[in-house]
Amino acid sequence: MTKALFVPVLLCSLKIDAFSLVKPFQALTPVARSRIHTDLWDSSSEPSENPVVVESVLNSASVEESKVEELENIVEKVSLAEAPFSEGNFATKEFPSEVNNDDKPSSDDLSSVIIKLVALASATGRGEFATMAQKEQSEEWIKELETANPTPQPTNSPMAKGTWELVYSSTQLFRSSPFFMAGRATCSTTEEAEQYDWFCDMHRAALAASNVGAVRQIVSDTRLVSEFEVKAGAVPFLSDFTPFSYSGGWPVTIDGAIVSSADITPTGEGWEIYMDTVEIKGSNIPGLRQVLDNGVRLGSRGLSNLLEDNIATYSTPKPIFETTYLSEILRISRDQDGKVFVYSKTSDNQEPTDYSSVESDLGFLKLLEGFNDSITKFYL
Numbered sequence: 001m002t003k004a005l006f007v008p009v010l011l012c013s014l015k016i017d018a019f020s021l022v023k024p025f026q027a028l029t030p031v032a033r034s035r036i037h038t039d040l041w042d043s044s045s046e047p048s049e050n051p052v053v054v055e056s057v058l059n060s061a062s063v064e065e066s067k068v069e070e071l072e073n074i075v076e077k078v079s080l081a082e083a084p085f086s087e088g089n090f091a092t093k094e095f096p097s098e099v100n101n102d103d104k105p106s107s108d109d110l111s112s113v114i115i116k117l118v119a120l121a122s123a124t125g126r127g128e129f130a131t132m133a134q135k136e137q138s139e140e141w142i143k144e145l146e147t148a149n150p151t152p153q154p155t156n157s158p159m160a161k162g163t164w165e166l167v168y169s170s171t172q173l174f175r176s177s178p179f180f181m182a183g184r185a186t187c188s189t190t191e192e193a194e195q196y197d198w199f200c201d202m203h204r205a206a207l208a209a210s211n212v213g214a215v216r217q218i219v220s221d222t223r224l225v226s227e228f229e230v231k232a233g234a235v236p237f238l239s240d241f242t243p244f245s246y247s248g249g250w251p252v253t254i255d256g257a258i259v260s261s262a263d264i265t266p267t268g269e270g271w272e273i274y275m276d277t278v279e280i281k282g283s284n285i286p287g288l289r290q291v292l293d294n295g296v297r298l299g300s301r302g303l304s305n306l307l308e309d310n311i312a313t314y315s316t317p318k319p320i321f322e323t324t325y326l327s328e329i330l331r332i333s334r335d336q337d338g339k340v341f342v343y344s345k346t347s348d349n350q351e352p353t354d355y356s357s358v359e360s361d362l363g364f365l366k367l368l369e370g371f372n373d374s375i376t377k378f379y380l
Contacts, residue, residue: 110148117342160266164217172203176226178321182300184319227259274318275317
């Protein structure tokens, strides 16, 4: 097994009329307007360096219908030519250092994009069940938001701190954990990265019987805590224990949260992640809960130090988790492969969730209370 897969496998064993043309025309850059001026009038004339000339013609009631139709076609072509992204690896894309305010989408446009993105995320289980077409549409909306990012150096901003719920992902939800980002960072070749992607696909397939609950990140000045809540059927088939032919399971579940913690160093555009611990919190399994609450956890740094001491070419992975959009309510982040994670801010709280109130009874107490309230109605 390659070095790149050794760590993640070992550790894991535990997304007209003329006037109606004025607005889209104004949204174009001066260079684009000059190109339209050149194409619209005869090619022998010099292109106007002042786009107001073209706008004055647009606002004139004497514009010929043929010119309007031709202008509409040119506006469409230029708009497409100025698309901000091209195909390729996300990490190689360059963002413009200066953005003309006239080129930015309006706040109403951005709100509409956010609403459509969140609606799609809700309809597809945070992206887990999205079709390829839906993922491509989400990517277009996300890129539109990224080009209008209102917060320079987002990870240096106080807005980045707080509790964030994952609302959409273009990959498996658990890959928002720093644990899996660190595992990916051990891959040094494209082939190894593809093998790791396959391993994550198989990991999710193996957990198909479980239901994923809340997935969140709690961000403070120097710490990122990932909480991944899951539920799994406790007793799968009643027919194995009763004379009834009903093949469903008992209405009780095994609950718990996989909590991964890492130190973070803001880089302005992202966080450098130094993976620390993985632990199970809020387990409702009697006996096991008490053991887990007594500090049982996986310390990845001890394993990393062991590997560094014994493998000359190994170094502890510290992946960059990039933030490409940040507002008071929404954060868009990407891992080193450009896989996208969209978060909604739920509070400014920077403390991890307290799971001490979860009862370690496999949910039987809640089941009995519900049975009594609905059926027997026996009260003391």
